Amino acid sequence: MHAETNNETTVHKRIGTINNSVSVDCVIFGFDFTNLNVLLVDRVMYDEHTGVELFSDLTLTGNHIFEEEELDDAATRILYELTGLENIYLEQFYVFGSPKRITRQNDKKWLEANGRDPESRIFTVGYYSLLATDNVTLQWKGRNVRWVPVSEITDLAFDHMDILHKALGALRKKLINEPIGFELLPAKFTLSQLQRLYEVVLGVPLDKRNFRKKISRMNYLIPLDEKQKGVAHKPARLYVFDRHIYEKNRKELLDFAI
Amino acid sequence: MHAETNNETTVHKRIGTINNSVSVDCVIFGFDFTNLNVLLVDRVMYDEHTGVELFSDLTLTGNHIFEEEELDDAATRILYELTGLENIYLEQFYVFGSPKRITRQNDKKWLEANGRDPESRIFTVGYYSLLATDNVTLQWKGRNVRWVPVSEITDLAFDHMDILHKALGALRKKLINEPIGFELLPAKFTLSQLQRLYEVVLGVPLDKRNFRKKISRMNYLIPLDEKQKGVAHKPARLYVFDRHIYEKNRKELLDFAI
DNA sequence: TTGGAAAGTGTAAACAAAACACTAAGCTTT
DNA sequence: AAAGCTTAGTGTTTTGTTTACACTTTCCAA
Incomplete structure (x- = not known):
């Protein structure tokens, strides 16, 4: 790089x-x-x-x-x-x-x-x-x-x-x-880190279970068979963002909400 | 103006x-x-x-x-x-x-x-x-x-x-x-015109009933007691966009979808 | 009076959002 | 070795939203 x-x-x-x-x-x-x-x-x-x-x-x-x-x-x-x-x-x-x-x-x-x-x-x-x-x-x-x-x-x-x-x-x-948060994280990250990122940047609290439910619908977020190390509590599973899958599945959003 | x-x-x-x-x-x-x-x-x-x-x-x-x-x-x-x-x-x-x-x-x-x-x-x-x-x-x-x-x-x-x-x-x-489509329409417009606008700009077909259902949730879109005139078919009801209501009710969207 | 043209309307099924509390796993301290 | 701390991880119910889909109404023109 x-x-x-x-x-x-x-x-x-x-x-x-x-x-x-x-x-x-x-x-x-x-x-x-x-x-x-x-x-x-x-x-x-x-x-x-x-x-x-x-x-x-x-x-x-x-x-x-x-x-x-x-x-x-x-x-x-x-x-x-x-x-x-x-x-x-x-x-x-x-x-x-x-x-x-x-x-x-x-x-x-x-x-x-x-x-x-x-x-x-x-x-x-x-x-x-x-x-x-x-x-x-x-x-x-x-x-x-x-x-x-x-x-x-x-x-x-x-x-x-x-x-x-x-x-x-x-x-x-x-x-x-857009799933841009990954740019602010190391290649391998935990879901709690990702959630914290959203909370900090957007300035809102998010519900852990709902957040994970949402995440689990994003098929470009890949869980690894690997865990955090050296933390003083239950180590979390690590994930990676697969840009390739994301680009492929990206369908143009159409939601003229607000 | x-x-x-x-x-x-x-x-x-x-x-x-x-x-x-x-x-x-x-x-x-x-x-x-x-x-x-x-x-x-x-x-x-x-x-x-x-x-x-x-x-x-x-x-x-x-x-x-x-x-x-x-x-x-x-x-x-x-x-x-x-x-x-x-x-x-x-x-x-x-x-x-x-x-x-x-x-x-x-x-x-x-x-x-x-x-x-x-x-x-x-x-x-x-x-x-x-x-x-x-x-x-x-x-x-x-x-x-x-x-x-x-x-x-x-x-x-x-x-x-x-x-x-x-x-x-x-x-x-x-x-x-954002509800910006109104800028491309006259002050009073019909729902079909609004729908056509979305279809043309976004390049997708939209279902009439679902479109209207969605629209009806937007309380800043005000139906008037007034109808189209001089059209060779059932005249449509006219609507206006109320910017004031929109600005008041605008809640920051939070949907990190895609 | 009839025909054409667009307006206007409802329901059911699938999916997404929100609210909410406990157990599991690893590390640290005693 | 046990207890305690800290964060990970997990499911259900209710409510709201999206999608798919077809027929009747109203006005004008011929």
């Missing part, structure tokens, strides 16, 4: 001109069996003369794109830089392009200090991606990176709170309509 | 610099009780010396945006120019930004003839909008505008086929999950 670091043609090695009107922001979701987390990056700014800290806050992981680069590839590249992983689940969900995106002083200062014009309009294409909370590098462009539970995030730089909220809405909608 | 044409502050009167990296394309859907239609614009190009027609095809309705303009406002503006209507239902659905968007010769020629650099990368934000097939001006920027049934559209300029397909997918998904 890792990039072939000697392959010059990999999408992660783009060079060329940077497009300075459009960028990509990734809302990287991770699940640690307890919380839904988002990968955030520390943004600390120091006075350029005195070295005194001016402010410290958090941002999503965003990036410029190259002129010859597809949007999806730019998002994939960011994910690769952060995680070293390829084939991460990724979904474009919205474009943020208000002329008033950058209004706060801290944001303007930061852009200036990084050689960008804080008055020029930049559109950003929002992607969200899903991974098991794991395998993540702790540095990105010299800045600290960390998982933060979504429920604890109250403030972010730029318009990143808006982006996060929209991403979360898109994720919930997707989770309700 | 019409713009106040003397009000200088209306969003439809934007002036200022044009942003030349990002544009907006609108897929304008209309329903005429038989087909799902899209509003298309003729694109005819003539040899600049001889006046001979070089090619003739169709495009979606797209437009530049102004530097100080919100994306949604730009889309609203296009709709207003075309229809004279405000408060049209509108949904951003995807950004198209491939570096390879413009590859065909016709497209390059057209851009050049219109004073634009065919090699410069332009991102376009896709919106779809819904209206009853009605009340539409027949000219836009001196070009002919017409409704074309979606099923008959096989070729469009630029990457507009991609945009159309993506819009159609987004519309179907939305129609299944």
Whole structure:
């Protein structure tokens, strides 16, 4: 799953001109069996003369794109830089392009200090991606990176709170309509973990028996002859998601409910 | 519902610099009780010396945006120019930004003839909008505008086929999950018209009795003491959609089916 | 007055959703 | 070795939803 670091043609090695009107922001979701987390990056700014800290806050992981680069590839590249992983689940969900995106002083200062014009309009294409909370590098462009539970995030730089909220809405909608939860779990997982995932992301409690009844109708969820190990209680059976079966049996849903 | 044409502050009167990296394309859907239609614009190009027609095809309705303009406002503006209507239902659905968007010769020629650099990368934000097939001006920027049934559209300029397909997918998904069909019908409509709408957009036949049973569970669909007039058969009862009731009773759907 | 055309209506069977509580299995502690 | 902790795993009943299916009513036009 890792990039072939000697392959010059990999999408992660783009060079060329940077497009300075459009960028990509990734809302990287991770699940640690307890919380839904988002990968955030520390943004600390120091006075350029005195070295005194001016402010410290958090941002999503965003990036410029190259002129010859597809949007999806730019998002994939960011994910690769952060995680070293390829084939991460990724979904474009919205474009943020208000002329008033950058209004706060801290944001303007930061852009200036990084050689960008804080008055020029930049559109950003929002992607969200899903991974098991794991395998993540702790540095990105010299800045600290960390998982933060979504429920604890109250403030972010730029318009990143808006982006996060929209991403979360898109994720919930997707989770309700497609079996995407598996992207947030390890390959082998228990039904309780899956249930917890739904409960945490959707923010509702679910009945264990009804949940399992529903699950048992999904023939692409395969029970293994294997159990959890090293837990201090009855170990649960492990399951895998069979994408192949899912794609085959996927019938177009037709339920104009609500 | 019409713009106040003397009000200088209306969003439809934007002036200022044009942003030349990002544009907006609108897929304008209309329903005429038989087909799902899209509003298309003729694109005819003539040899600049001889006046001979070089090619003739169709495009979606797209437009530049102004530097100080919100994306949604730009889309609203296009709709207003075309229809004279405000408060049209509108949904951003995807950004198209491939570096390879413009590859065909016709497209390059057209851009050049219109004073634009065919090699410069332009991102376009896709919106779809819904209206009853009605009340539409027949000219836009001196070009002919017409409704074309979606099923008959096989070729469009630029990457507009991609945009159309993506819009159609987004519309179907939305129609299944939210009562949005009313936007494609006149304020008063019959149940048969509503059923036909679902059948046409989703491309499936529906059982009349089951459809009506389902409908009768939706308390925001209000039957009127009024009937169709001037039809050569038993006239149907008219209904209205009550958005207020819908918004009140909207409970977050929770059905991670498929 | 008749014929055409779409409107409008009910029932039974299969399936899905919701509500609800106890036993089983492995690990830890004493 | 036994007791206790913790989570896994399991079934039934009631209620609501989906599906399949055919005939009568009402208006207009000829």
